[in-house]
Amino acid sequence: MLIKEYRIGLPMSVEEYRIAQLYMIQKKSREESQGAGSGVEIIVNEPYKDGPGGSGQYTYKIYHIGNHLPGWFRAILPKSALRVEEEAWNAYPYTKTRYRCPFIEKFLLEIETKYLNDGGEETNIFNLKDAADQQRVVDYLDIVKDPIPSNDYKREEDPKIFVSQKTGRGPLTESWREEYSKANRDPDKKHSCIMTAYKLCRVEFRYWGMQNKIERFIHDIGLRKTMLRAHRQAWCWQDEWHGLRSVISADLNSKHREH
Structure with a gap:
C-alpha cells in the first residue's frame, strides 16, 4: 500500500469551498451522465450517526464508465470492469x-479529507499512530x-490570469500561499483567508x-493530476458558484430524492 498526504491550499474559507465543491459535483455529474453506458447511479443516500467524522450523510454510488473507454476495449471486458463503486461519508x-472495482478484487482506493482554515501547517491532522501511516509522503x-x-x-x-468579476479576487502570484498564510495569522487581515484540504x-x-x-x-495520474486540475477549477469557476449555496443544496437534494 502506498500512502500519501496531499495538502491543497486555496485562498478562500472552508465555508466557501463547501459551496464550490457542491457546485463542481453537480456540474461534473451532468457532464459524466451523457452518452450510453455512462452516468452515476445513487444506490443509498441516508444520514448516519457515530460514523466517520461523527454524524453526516452516507452515499453508495455506482459509476458506469463505459463511454470513457474505446469501443474495442469495452467489447473484451466483462461488465463488472465497466463500473466503479463508491462509498462516501460526508x-x-x-x-x-x-x-472499489468488482473486476479488480485486490484494489482499494481510500481518501480521508479534513478541511481547515489554515495554510497547511498541521503536522498530524489525522492523528496517525501506526508506524506505516506516519511514514506517509506529504505532498503540497x-x-x-x-x-x-x-x-x-x-x-x-x-489562477495567474483569472480575475473574479463578482469578488474582485485574483490574479494570484507565485508566492500567494506564503502571503495569504501570513495574513491569515494577522487578526487585522482576516479578509485574506486561506484554507487547506488535507487529503490522506x-x-x-x-x-x-x-x-x-x-x-x-x-497517485501521480489518478489523484495528484486530477486534484490539481479540480482545485484550479474551484478557484477559477468562482463566478459560477459564488452566492449559490441555497440553489445548489436544493437541486442536489431533489436529485437524491429522484433516486
Missing part, C-alpha cells in the same frame, strides 16, 4: 471516500506553481509484479 469539514499542491499537461491547460482556468490517500493494488508501478501511477 461530515463536512470531514469526508471519507472509498472506491500549489494551484499556481505546479505545472499541468499542455492538453489540460485552459487560459480561463489559469491510501492506494492498494495487490498484484505481484505490478503493485508498486500501478500504485505510483494511480
